[in-house]
Amino acid sequence: MSVTPGPAFHRRGSLLRTLQEEQARLKMRLQELQELKRGLRDSPQDKVPFPVPEVPLVFRGHIKEDMEGPKSLVSNLQISYPLSGGSALVIFDDPKVAKQVLRQKEHQIQMEECRLRVQVQPVELPVVTAIQVTDRVSSQMSSQRVLVSGFPAKLKLSEEELLDKVELFFGKTKNGGGDVETRELLHGGVMLGFAEEEVAQNLCRIGQFTVPLGGRQFPLKVSPYMSGEIQKAEIKFQPVPQAVLVLNIPDVLDGPELQDVLQVHFQKPTRGGGEVETLTAVPPGEQCLAVFTTESS
Amino acid sequence: MAFGGEEIDEVMKEYLKDEEFTKDEQKQKLIEKILEENIYLTMEIQKLETELQEPTGSSQIKEDIPETKMKFTSLENPEDDSRFSNISCSFQVSSRVPYELQKGEALITFEDEEVAQNVIRMEKHHVNIMDIGVEVMAKPVPLNSGVRFQVSVEVSKMKVNVTEIPGELPENQMRDKIELSFSKSRNGGGEVECVEYDKQAGSAVITFVETGVADRILKKKDYPLYINQDCHRVVVSPYIETHLKKFQVFSGISKRTVLLTGLEDLYMMDEEIVGDSVNIHFQRPKNGGGEVDMFKCCLNEICVAYFQE
Numbered sequence: 001m002s003v004t005p006g007p008a009f010h011r012r013g014s015l016l017r018t019l020q021e022e023q024a025r026l027k028m029r030l031q032e033l034q035e036l037k038r039g040l041r042d043s044p045q046d047k048v049p050f051p052v053p054e055v056p057l058v059f060r061g062h063i064k065e066d067m068e069g070p071k072s073l074v075s076n077l078q079i080s081y082p083l084s085g086g087s088a089l090v091i092f093d094d095p096k097v098a099k100q101v102l103r104q105k106e107h108q109i110q111m112e113e114c115r116l117r118v119q120v121q122p123v124e125l126p127v128v129t130a131i132q133v134t135d136r137v138s139s140q141m142s143s144q145r146v147l148v149s150g151f152p153a154k155l156k157l158s159e160e161e162l163l164d165k166v167e168l169f170f171g172k173t174k175n176g177g178g179d180v181e182t183r184e185l186l187h188g189g190v191m192l193g194f195a196e197e198e199v200a201q202n203l204c205r206i207g208q209f210t211v212p213l214g215g216r217q218f219p220l221k222v223s224p225y226m227s228g229e230i231q232k233a234e235i236k237f238q239p240v241p242q243a244v245l246v247l248n249i250p251d252v253l254d255g256p257e258l259q260d261v262l263q264v265h266f267q268k269p270t271r272g273g274g275e276v277e278t279l280t281a282v283p284p285g286e287q288c289l290a291v292f293t294t295e296s297s
Numbered sequence: 298m299a300f301g302g303e304e305i306d307e308v309m310k311e312y313l314k315d316e317e318f319t320k321d322e323q324k325q326k327l328i329e330k331i332l333e334e335n336i337y338l339t340m341e342i343q344k345l346e347t348e349l350q351e352p353t354g355s356s357q358i359k360e361d362i363p364e365t366k367m368k369f370t371s372l373e374n375p376e377d378d379s380r381f382s383n384i385s386c387s388f389q390v391s392s393r394v395p396y397e398l399q400k401g402e403a404l405i406t407f408e409d410e411e412v413a414q415n416v417i418r419m420e421k422h423h424v425n426i427m428d429i430g431v432e433v434m435a436k437p438v439p440l441n442s443g444v445r446f447q448v449s450v451e452v453s454k455m456k457v458n459v460t461e462i463p464g465e466l467p468e469n470q471m472r473d474k475i476e477l478s479f480s481k482s483r484n485g486g487g488e489v490e491c492v493e494y495d496k497q498a499g500s501a502v503i504t505f506v507e508t509g510v511a512d513r514i515l516k517k518k519d520y521p522l523y524i525n526q527d528c529h530r531v532v533v534s535p536y537i538e539t540h541l542k543k544f545q546v547f548s549g550i551s552k553r554t555v556l557l558t559g560l561e562d563l564y565m566m567d568e569e570i571v572g573d574s575v576n577i578h579f580q581r582p583k584n585g586g587g588e589v590d591m592f593k594c595c596l597n598e599i600c601v602a603y604f605q606e
Contacts, residue, residue, distance in 0.1 A: 016324060019331040026338035033345040038399075055547040057394055057440060057604035059404045059554040061591045064395075064601035071395070072360050073605055077388040079367060082381040082454060084508060091369045125367055126386050126452045126537070132359045133390075135444060135546055186545045187445060228446060228544035235450060235537055240367055280372060287381050289373040295366040 052226075053149050053188030079125045079292045085284040088246040088258075089123070090266050090276060095241035097274030098122075101266065102244060109265045116261070119247045122239040125292060130234035135226050143197045144181075145225035146204060149189040150218070157214050159185050166190045169211045170222075176206050191225050200224075240292065242277070251284045258283065358392055358444060382508065383451040392443035393603035394549040401561030403572070403594035404438065404602055405579055406554040412587035413553045419585050422557075426574040427566065431559060433575065438556045440549030440604055447542040454508040455490075456536035457515060459501045462522065463529055468496045471524075478522045479503050485513045485520070502536055511536075549604055553590070560596060568596045 092098045109116040170177035178199035184191040194200045203222045258281045266273040407413040422433045472494045479486040487510030494501040519530040572594040579586035
């Protein structure tokens with residue numbers, strides 16, 4: 001819209017008046033929209049249509065500007081890496097030493113009477129670099145699964161005990177339940193998956209139950225369970241900077257001896273080695289898991 | 298509706314024709330100011346109108362996870378043999394629920410839940426900021442829902458994914474050819490347990506009897522597949538399964554963080570000074586406050602604050 005000066009404008013003072021009136025109109029419209037937005041915020045639209053457990057959240061100072069990284073919290077990252085018989089895991093103090101050792105694919109370990117030929121390679125761990133997960137609110141609800149909620153805060157039951165008691169109760173047809181196929185303990189609730197859809201639907205219809213848990217009766221709620229699915233998970237292989245995997249170690253030495261021989265070899269700076277933080281040798285016929293976690297934990 | 302620079306000039310030009318008007322410089326300046334303000338208001342209105350049109354979708358987490366350094370922690374000797382068939386990775390994800398702080402609002406996190414709830418119960422707080430008395434209102438923070446879940450990733454040490462398998466042979470015959478080629482130890486293969494072959498997709502999953510074969514084959518990106526006299530190079534990649542566990546939608550509720558409103562009129566003041574005054578006010582037990590963990594106040598521009606467990 002362009003402003004073409006009309007007859008009103010030629011009168012001194014009336015442009016000012018017109019503009020002031022315009023501003024009053026604009027201010028009112030802005031206020032209208034701001035109130036609408038506030039209203040939407042105070043009763044958030046994306047609140048799910050079913051009762052879901054409440055999780056207490058806290059503001060710890062993170063705001064949008066200084067968050068370049070992910071907006072979700074990733075925690076408890078743990079990777080289990082199998083070590084097979086005839087291999088060893090060497091963790092060096094200095095990643096540069098590990099890099100140096102890895103330059104040679106084959107190492108000759110000098111012993112008194114002979115030499116052991118072994119191979120080395122980096123330890124590559126699978127890490128998730130991107131993930132996309134959606135809930136199935138809009139598409140199909142998982143109709144065989146229900147969420148049991150309303151558990152009191154301080155129950156003196158272990159995870160297993162609680163799951164057992166809940167499954168026992170809702171597994172009985174006389175309680176309105178049926179055959180339970182899956183169960184999972186969630187934060188503030190238990191997910192139960194039934195063999196029959198009708199059982200799940202029936203339980204949701206009834207809604208409220210009095211369930212015996214650890215000697216007392218508690219009122220629990222049953223509602224449909226909203227399941228999720230992974231749309232995309234991008235995985236990359238990342239080497240552990242200080243780690244070296246030694247493979248195809250010939251079966252000539254006992255456990256403790258092998259450990260010593262390897263340690264001596266990899267600590268010799270003349271052979272490109274250096275200070276070793278830990279060394280785990282796995283004798284042939286045995287196996288174990290090496291557990292890796294994040295540096296900060 | 299948009300006010301362009303040229304349109305303002307047009308209006309001004311019309312004005313300047315009016316000689317009487319040009320003498321009245323003050324009025325001219327006032328008109329310019331109002332015109333500018335109107336343009337700003339129009340832009341704000343447009344922004345809000347577009348924003349309010351956006352539909353709200355279902356909960357979704359879409360993240361790029363930054364690289365984290367992993368370190369060796371411990372050894373495990375599980376009874377369950379199957380745990381040696383995969384490299385397993387597991388982690389937990391939980392959404393940080395955003396809350397948009399408007400101008401004139403502040404968030405205050407108390408160490409003690411009781412204190413926070415009391416501050417909310419009191420509703421009105423009279424705060425002294427630089428000798429100005431301000432009525433600050435305390436409310437609970439309305440939060441949206443979030444999701445939490447666990448992800449487990451299993452990279453098989455016994456299986457490999459094969460793709461770009463040509464479709465020239467009937468299904469059963471090709472399956473045999475695949476098994477034969479992948480059994481050849483001279484090419485890095487080993488004894489095959491079973492082959493799942495999808496002729497249409499040109500792909501297969503091969504399970505070997507022993508661990509170590511998969512690793513060997515995956516050292517290269519391709520592998521020779523012999524069909525009669527020809528050798529095709531098929532693409533090999535790790536066989537990875539991802540699982541979602543303990544998926545849960547939750548409703549965020551803020552017990553320790555309180556929303557403070559009523560600071561809109563102080564936008565001319567230094568945000569830090571206002572923030573400090575309010576913060577200090579709520580640290581004093583005599584004002585109903587207590588130990589404060591975190592404080593953020595927003596005077597000049599909207600900011601998005603994240604809530605987490």
